[in-house]
Amino acid sequence: MxxxxxxxxxxxxxxxxxxxxxxxxxxxxxxxxxxxxxxxxxxxxxxxxxxxxxxxxxxxxxxxxxxxxxxxxxxxxxxxxxxxxxxxxxxxRRGEAYAAALQRLVDAGQAYPCGCSRKEIAQAQAALGHGHERHGELVYPGTCRHGLQGKPARAWRLRTDAPDGSDLTIDWTDRRLGPQTQNLSQAVGDFVLKRADGLWAYQLAVVVDDAEQGIxxxxxxxxxADNTPRQIHLQRLLGLPTxxxxxxxxxxxxxxxxxxxxxxxxxxxxxxxxxxxxxxxxxxxxxxxxxxxxxxxxxxxxxxxxxxx
Structure with missing residues (x-):
């Protein structure tokens, strides 16, 4: 300490x-x-x-x-x-703060339980003709977005679609790299907030902590830099400053x-x-x-x- x-x-x-x-x-x-x-x-x-x-x-x-x-x-x-x-x-030591943030997202219809294993995600991507794996993490196709279809919940994910159901693009400006843009729906997909092993995902934890510490x-x-669009999306949904x-x-x-x-x-x-x-x-x-x-x-x-x- x-x-x-x-x-x-x-x-x-x-x-x-x-x-x-x-x-x-x-x-x-x-x-x-x-x-x-x-x-x-x-x-x-x-x-x-x-x-x-x-x-x-x-x-x-x-x-x-x-x-x-x-x-x-x-x-x-x-x-x-x-x-x-x-x-x-x-x-x-901050699990309660992350749980509260997740509950807000669930209540708003922005987060949902996911029952997919990595193998099932890979199979779903292959069926769509996609073989790309992003930094060791498969782009999630939104299989459980509208229900678990009888599978037990494994993790919790955040929706990455726009309010009208179209792809969500995040634009932001880096102080060194300049203007940046990412189609979050296509590049990342609905990403994990709470993992299948019960641990909190980095993206949720860092957004909650940055806001509470006034960063x-x-x-x-x-x-x-690749994480920034996901964090901005979370900040906007939770009503937190960027x-x-x-x-x-x-x-x-x-x-x-x-x-x-x-x-x-x-x-x-x-x-x-x-x-x-x-x-x-x-x-x-x-x-x-x-x-x-x-x-x-x-x-x-x-x-x-x-x-x-």
Whole structure:
């Protein structure tokens, strides 16, 4: 648990950013870039910076990794501004909030139970002549949208059609990537809010938490830009504000693939935290010669450099 003193609540017009790591392993060079970008962006706007541990996918979480991530951030001088309760948020403790949001969507006719297995979804897609699998997740054809047809409920899904039944297209503007658009119905289909194993899906949890924490600016890696239309759709259905989004360039491994815990990225070597920060700053396009003899004074120089980009 973090030990920083809780700060007063944000002012109504104050910008609030966040870093929300999943504790499936320790921070690596790529995740430090994301953390640093979100911290710099909040500080450059005179705002607050929250940290939230996204441990909703509990089977994949490594025991103790969340606490170690907080220590890694502190070693780099990245200290979160805590909410009024004085604690970092952990998604695994937020089930009641997610259940309330799901019930609102069910009551509005926007969420429904699904009895389909992955095999059945694949068969339905094949029958439609579609063999495309999106990032390891099959595009759902809406089989259970109008009823379970005698099957037991396995998961809960969100409708991705427009009010008139046509395809739903989400348009949004990224602060770095510019105008974006996605046909949510065709590219994703009705997506999961609560999984067959009873765990809450990332999309619902992140939308509920961002709203409740008052997040105004989401700064994260470009690999997560694809999630943004689903989150905007959820925000609109729940009557929640939509933050501004900025997706940063990815840090690539030597083989050209995204540096990630899934492909064995090495945990940060923080014997020299200033060197790690300088490397992350250069990945974000900051000058290599920013002054600083330690994390605190380097970060102080990095804030105006970020603002001047």
């Amino acid at each position: 973090a030990t920083e003193t809780a700060l007063p609540s944000a002012r109504p017009s104050q910008r609030i950013g966040r870093f929300a790591p999943s504790p499936t392993g320790l921070l690596h060079a790529g995740s430090l870039v994301a953390a640093l970008a979100s911290w710099l962006d909040a500080r450059a706007q005179g705002g607050l910076w929250r940290v939230r541990i996204e441990d909703v996918d509990t089977p994949r979480c490594v025991p103790g990794a969340g606490e170690e991530i907080l220590r890694q951030l502190a070693t780099c001088g990245l200290h979160p501004d805590l909410d009024g309760d004085g604690e970092v948020w952990w998604q695994s 105004t600016d989401v700064v994260r890696g470009e690999d997560l 933050p501004r989004y900025l997706h940063t360039p990815l840090v690539l491994a030597a083989d050209g693939q995204k540096l990630s815990k899934q492909n064995g990225a090495t945990p940060l070597d923080l014997r020299d935290p200033l060197a790690a920060l300088r490397q992350a700053g250069q990945a974000l396009g900051l000058p290599a010669d920013l002054p600083g003899t330690g994390p605190a004074d380097w970060l102080a120089a990095a804030v105006p450099a970020w603002a001047a980009r």
